[in-house]
Amino acid sequence: MSIDRDMGSVAKESSEEFILETEGLTKRFGGLVAVDDVDYRIPFGEIRCLIGPNGAGKSTFFKMLAGRLQPTAGRITYKGEDITALEPHERARRGVSIKFQDVSVYPNLSVRENLRIPVQRYREGTGIQTAIADLLELVRLDGKEDVLVDNLSHGEQQWLEIAMATAIEPELLLLDEPTAGMTIEETEETGDLIRSLADQGMTVVVVEHDINFVRQIAEMVTVLHNGKVFAEGTVSEIEDDEDVQRIYLGQE
Amino acid sequence: MSDETTTIEETEDVADGATVSHVFDRFEGPHTIGSSTRFWAGFWILTALAFAYPLTTNEYAVLTTTVLFVWVFLSLSLSVIWGYTGIFSFGQTAFFGIGGYTFGVIGINLLPITGGTNLALIAAIVLPAVLAALIGYFMFYGRVSGVYVAIITLATTLILELLFSRTAGQQYAIGQAQLGGYNGMTGIPTLVLGAGPLSMELDALGMYYFVLGLLVATYLALRYVLNSNYGYVMVATRESQDRTEMFGYDIRLVKLQVFTVAGGLAGLGGALYASTGNFISPPVMGLAFAALPVIWITVGGRTTIIGAIVGTLGLRYFGNQLAAAGSEYATIFLGIVLLVAVLLLPDGVVPTLERYWERRFHDGGGEE
Numbered sequence: 001m002s003i004d005r006d007m008g009s010v011a012k013e014s015s016e017e018f019i020l021e022t023e024g025l026t027k028r029f030g031g032l033v034a035v036d037d038v039d040y041r042i043p044f045g046e047i048r049c050l051i052g053p054n055g056a057g058k059s060t061f062f063k064m065l066a067g068r069l070q071p072t073a074g075r076i077t078y079k080g081e082d083i084t085a086l087e088p089h090e091r092a093r094r095g096v097s098i099k100f101q102d103v104s105v106y107p108n109l110s111v112r113e114n115l116r117i118p119v120q121r122y123r124e125g126t127g128i129q130t131a132i133a134d135l136l137e138l139v140r141l142d143g144k145e146d147v148l149v150d151n152l153s154h155g156e157q158q159w160l161e162i163a164m165a166t167a168i169e170p171e172l173l174l175l176d177e178p179t180a181g182m183t184i185e186e187t188e189e190t191g192d193l194i195r196s197l198a199d200q201g202m203t204v205v206v207v208e209h210d211i212n213f214v215r216q217i218a219e220m221v222t223v224l225h226n227g228k229v230f231a232e233g234t235v236s237e238i239e240d241d242e243d244v245q246r247i248y249l250g251q252e
Numbered sequence: 253m254s255d256e257t258t259t260i261e262e263t264e265d266v267a268d269g270a271t272v273s274h275v276f277d278r279f280e281g282p283h284t285i286g287s288s289t290r291f292w293a294g295f296w297i298l299t300a301l302a303f304a305y306p307l308t309t310n311e312y313a314v315l316t317t318t319v320l321f322v323w324v325f326l327s328l329s330l331s332v333i334w335g336y337t338g339i340f341s342f343g344q345t346a347f348f349g350i351g352g353y354t355f356g357v358i359g360i361n362l363l364p365i366t367g368g369t370n371l372a373l374i375a376a377i378v379l380p381a382v383l384a385a386l387i388g389y390f391m392f393y394g395r396v397s398g399v400y401v402a403i404i405t406l407a408t409t410l411i412l413e414l415l416f417s418r419t420a421g422q423q424y425a426i427g428q429a430q431l432g433g434y435n436g437m438t439g440i441p442t443l444v445l446g447a448g449p450l451s452m453e454l455d456a457l458g459m460y461y462f463v464l465g466l467l468v469a470t471y472l473a474l475r476y477v478l479n480s481n482y483g484y485v486m487v488a489t490r491e492s493q494d495r496t497e498m499f500g501y502d503i504r505l506v507k508l509q510v511f512t513v514a515g516g517l518a519g520l521g522g523a524l525y526a527s528t529g530n531f532i533s534p535p536v537m538g539l540a541f542a543a544l545p546v547i548w549i550t551v552g553g554r555t556t557i558i559g560a561i562v563g564t565l566g567l568r569y570f571g572n573q574l575a576a577a578g579s580e581y582a583t584i585f586l587g588i589v590l591l592v593a594v595l596l597l598p599d600g601v602v603p604t605l606e607r608y609w610e611r612r613f614h615d616g617g618g619e620e
Binding site: 066068087088089092093097098104105106107108109110113116117118120121164165167168 | 282481484485487488491492494495496497498499500501502503
């Protein structure tokens with residue numbers, strides 16, 4: 001059974017149920033339509049995975065949610081408020097936080113400085129140091145707080161960025177390929193981390209390629225293909241879906 | 253590896269030092285060099301020596317040294333905006349020049365009436381800051397960045413140089429103040445501070461102490477800001493604007509604020525320059541002068557305010573000595589120093605020395 005695709009009828013009274021909704025979200029780069037008329041809704045507190053072949057428009061979609069890119073058309077509603085025209089920092093202040101696909105920490109600063117920058121916006125005085133200590137423990141970087149981030153492993157940098165994205169205490173956390181370049185153990189630990197964040201009430205949307213990882217963290221999966229929502233359903237439904245298999249194989 | 257250990261050790265050292273002198277906690281952090289008790293002792297000894305310096309020399313040397321110090325305000329303003337916030341302004345001299353001219357115009361007109369230059373000095377900070385805010389607003393809210401900021405700021409200072417160069421003739425006067433075209437404005441008053449019976453005209457020695465005092469105060473104030481939350485946001489903006497705004501910081505506003513304050517700081521330098529020499533002329537806003545602070549702080553180390561100070565004092569001092577020896581040597585010397593610095597010490601002299609010092613210190617007597 002696939003999820004109700006007739007979104008229009010429900011959209012109007014749904015604001016209380018859904019933390020995030022997009023309507024007709026579209027991004028064109030010249031002649032290329034990267035994201036094409038996407039209607040998308042995430043209920044509060046869910047972990048949702050977004051998958052799709054390369055070039056499906058996942059990262060572009062994310063960048064529009066975070067405000068890095070302005071959509072060509074369409075609307076983004078967050079907690080009932082239209083945030084389409086808001087600046088990135090205004091969205092962040094409302095509780096939307098993102099980890100981008102490319103690791104974007106501050107490579108020339110120490111781990112402690114990296115964490116302090118997001119933390120100090122929401123904490124004061126000694127609370128800053130406490131929060132930094134908590135985050136260090138959360139992503140197992142305690143003992144490395146004075147190391148320059150450039151000297152961390154790729155996986156550690158990914159974790160650090162997740163910690164920084166969660167440091168602003170978001171309600172909606174967007175993670176673009178959080179396990180890229182991680183070992184199997186690191187990937188598993190990342191899954192545990194994401195689940196624990198969701199247990200604290202965060203809504204998490206994850207762009208991911210690794211289907212095992214998807215199974216570990218999420219129940220519901222959305223498949224993006226050629227900029228459109230191709231399918232939506234539980235992990236096993238999506239795995240068994242022949243059309244989905246076809247678009248992934250067609251890629252190879 | 254040894255680098256990392258050093259850093260950790262250093263931090264512990266700071267923690268120990270902090271219990272001894274809580275006073276300096278807020279002046280210390282990863283973005284400013286020097287945090288040990290030894291550093292602060294050295295700092296205050298140097299300051300004391302600088303205060304004692306006039307006792308050992310003649311008035312001419314005192315005057316030259318005052319002008320040396322004045323340039324440091326210009327360098328500090330560039331260090332704050334470029335070194336710390338990552339915005340390369342090629343036109344801080346515009347604000348320096350406007351500060352100087354503002355002080356001249358208001359000083360010349362008001363001194364006979366009020367008997368002081370307090371207002372002129374304040375206006376010489378405020379007006380450049382307002383100009384910076386205006387330019388900054390259009391740049392940063394217009395999403396102008398990178399090399400285009402350099403071009404706009406450079407164009408600003410060159411246009412101002414041109415405008416002020418065309419003000420020769422009687423008709424170009426503001427009140428009693430003749431702008432004087434390319435030859436500049438003369439008769440700018442020396443600083444007269446305070447009011448009424450407490451009014452005080454600063455002679456060469458008084459000016460030296462006033463500028464030195466302001467410099468020490470500015471240095472400490474900057475250390476305070478750079479190590480505060482705001483300083484972290486400045487550095488974050490330098491390191492990655494995209495990342496920083498995703499944490500909820502309005503980086504346009506941050507850049508505008510820093511640019512405005514840096515404009516005011518450069519303006520203060522201009523006012524001190526104009527009142528020390530009783531003179532200002534358009535070339536201080538020209539291309540050659542616009543390049544000077546860039547060279548000074550690149551050589552000294554733009555990401556540390558001590559680097560800006562050392563670079564400015566050092567290069568300006570040797571420049572003066574060489575200029576006295578033969579006019580062309582100074583420029584050639586400056587060019588060679590810049591080349592060597594950029595190729596061999598891209599971080600600047602002071603940060604390189606600091607790293608060397610830390611490593612040595614660690615290898616020597618690491619128990620401390």
